[in-house]
Amino acid sequence: MELIITEKDNAARRIAEILSEDSAEAERRNGVNVYRWGDKRVVGLSGHVVGVDFPPEYNDWRDVEPVELIDADITKSPTKENIVRTLRELAKRADEAVIATDYDREGELIGKEAYEIIRDETGVPIQRVRFSSITEREVKDAFAEPDDLDFDLAAAGEARQIIDLIWGAALTRFLSLSARQLGEDFISVGRVQSPTLKLIVDREREIEAFEPDDYWELFADLTEEGQSFEAQYFWDDDGKEADRIWDEAAADEAHERLLDADAATVTEVRRRTRTDEPPAPFNTTQFISAAGSLGYSAQRAMSIAEELYTAGYLTYPRTDNTVYPDDLDPEELLEAFTETGAFGEDAAGLLNLDEIEPTRGDEETTDHPPIHPTGELPNRSELDDDEWEVYELVVRRFFATVAEAATWEHLRVVADANGCQLKANGKRLVEPGYHAVYPYSSASENFVPDVEEGAELAVSDVELEAKQTQPPRRYGQSRLIERMEDMGIGTKATRHNVIEKLYDRNYIENDPPRPTTLAKAVVEAAEEFADHVVSEDMTAELEADMAAIASGEATLDDVTAESREMLDRVFEELHESREEVGDHLQQSLKADRTLGPCPESDHDLLIRQSRHGSHFVGCDGFPDCRYTLPLPSTGKPQVLDEECEEHGLSHVKMLAGRDTFVHGCPQCKADEADESEDEVIGDCPDCGEGASSETTRGEGGETAEAGGELAIKQLRNGSRLVGCTRYPDCDYSLPLPRRGEIEVTDERCEEHDLPELIVHNGDEPWELGCPICNYREYQARQAVDDLVDLDGLGERTAEKLEEAEIETLDDLKTVDPDDVATTVQGVSADQIREWQQQAGAEAAD
Helix, strand or coil: CEEEEECCHHHHHHHHHHHHCCCCEEEEECCEEEEEECCEEEEECCCCCEEEECCHHHCCCCCCCHHHHHHCCCEEEECCHHHHHHHHHHHHHCCEEEEECCCCHHHHHHHHHHHHHHHHHCCCCEEECCCCCCCHHHHHHHHHCCECCCHHHHHHHHHHHHHHHHHHHHHHHHHHHHCCCCHHHCCCCCCCHHHHHHHHHHHHHHHHHCCCCEEEEEEEEEEECCEEEEEEEEEEECCEEECCECCHHHHHHHHHHHHCCCEEEEEEEEEEEEEECCCCCECHHHHHHHHHCCCCCHHHHHHHHHHHHHCCCECCCCCCCCCCCCCCCHHHHHHHHCCCCCCHHHHHHHHCCCCCCCCCCCCCCCCCCCECECCCCCCHHHCCHHHHHHHHHHHHHHHHHCCCCEEEEEEEEEEEECCEEEEEEEEEEEECHHHHCCCCCCCCCECCCCCCCCCEEEEEEEEEEEEECCCCCCCCHHHHHHHHHHHCCCCCCCHHHHHHHHHHCCCEECCCCEECHHHHHHHHHHHHHCHHHHCHHHHHHHHHHHHHHHCCCCCHHHHHHHHHHHHHHHHHHHHCCHHHHHHHHHHHHHHHHEEEECCCCCCEEEEEECCCCCEEEEECCCCCCCCEEECCCCCEEEEEEEECCCCCCEEEEEECHHHCEEEECHHHHHHHHHHCCCEEEEECCCCCCCCCCCCCECHHHCECCCCCEEEEEECCCCCEEEEECCCCCCCCEEEECCCCEEEEEEEECCCCCCEEEEEECCCCCEEEECHHHHHHHHHHHHCCCCHHHCCCCCHHHHHHHHHCCCCCHHHHHHCCHHHHHHHCCCCCHHHHHHHHHHCCCCCCC
């Protein structure tokens, strides 16, 4: 039997279909799909099925000093036991094996893990096949010419695993213990993560330190024969053309002169033609940048690209290459698109060009080609909207690289108006070239009429605009990845994951990423007490060492030993400052939770967490001051910059996935509830008039007085509900929306004799109806019996989760979100936590 091992199940299914010519059948072994035809068996792993860790005696953070981890032994153990068991069972029956994991450092290491599992069972020949796209041609060609596993490349991946484990675990434990921040809220540090975080924090420092300068710009409309265009005042600054006026008096003087101008005389007309060259082929960084302009995060863009690669529609999306290989025939690839409705006309137009010569970028490597379509075409119905949008982006980028250059005609007009120089720059697209097939690059035109020198133009709409210089912009995700690439931080395969981890660890928020107070504190502590932790030089040096392992110029043992020595030096720096580091981090963590002054003491109010996990606002002077305010029960609170003018307290946002909302000032919410009056709308169905005696029970089961009524209530935590007026003796209640004015109408429910409610929030009123009927309908909609019942979890995602052995709601409730996010493409850790909450589980961290 020939055993074939791929990196994931969907790749196994695709390769089995190709090699068997669609005759393969799937069978389940230990919950794992095995594809079979004839004497062939194909099994997909789930990424890494073997993990590195410390021995169990190092697990207790309080009993083991972090520095001890530096020289601790590293153990390997299965992380996906059912897959490993299946692989062992199949290996025992195999006459030969083929490793067909992804062709990169990580894929080679995953292949080596499979190699070692097979070797434990049998000595059969094991070969390696490599391909850059899972298409029929490439897969069959690869299997026709198998190679050997590259143990040097795999060792480079293993070195990264070991080094990241040691650095991350030792430093994470040190900072967390120093700050007394354990459990779910531990302080995470990483070899690549921390220098990346410093990039974001440094940019935020630039923004915060920026002091704006005032300047002015002066504009006027010029008109000839009914054609108007805008022109800008400029002046000669020691031979350089300047259009920002830095002196207010000079700006006012120029403004007055221009207002007094009767006309402007054209003194210069300059025409030129510019060639706009097509873009280079996509490498990973440029693909992420282009997808980012369409609104996709780096993580999401790569997840979609990987799905399209596995399906055979795109080449491998992790590549530095920007030069197509010699064996790529652009005409043949264009021909494949000519019969498609979405791309046929453009592909045919490109085939009609006199010459088809693809562009070339600056980077040429030999592992994978640039990202491009394979020529195996999906039906539009096979892809969801996001997948199609990304697929079209890649197709059109390929089209652009084989298209002609665009031609622009530029027209510069200069005119004099009462001694004021005015300029206008127009541009017109003469030959669209690649813009005709690639609508993602700017092709906007600016109209300026073709006037002649000496022409007299009317002057109107003179406007002086006061402006200020702006601080540098925060890095968007794609720009951040470019900076990481420039500085040698991380690799093309890991950079987008690093950014996602910073979000998951609450180090950054929003998009573009903004550092939290905790992030600034961690960077500040590292800079002061152990600069190597956030140094890009350190991580770039280690990346270079790992590249040396891959090329056979260094060994895994040498590089990991050097890394341990480096970390030893870091701990020497940290050892004497442990107390200072802890105090600094604790103060910063408190700042992240501080709302403002307590009304009953000279302390601050902080966001606190009860022993049961719920959040509330409490005084920092506890137990001397016991002042508290409630917070909503849904979501995790985040302190915002916006402050309440009346109480001086920061507003609070509740982070709850798609249900995230701004709670506002907790004191205002409590005061509003205290001042509101309950609005009675009918009898309580549990204890009101007509309720059965069996349900009319008080606390302890004793018979309670009947006569309870339902009323609309405003709670101090900002929630609203319909509840019984006899609370707490009767706790019957129904939820109401948090926002909007509630109108109680004269229409009544025939079944429950309650008024129909309307919620006014925005343009369209929401006819909520009878609150009991509405809640029943809500419960029916929210009923979760299967994975696909969860909000945002469709059939395709359910299939991916099943491949990771998450087949039921009970499976989902017990998994670690971070582990799942690393193995299931297109699913984030936060999304898993949200689904866990929907499924009724306590979300793991």
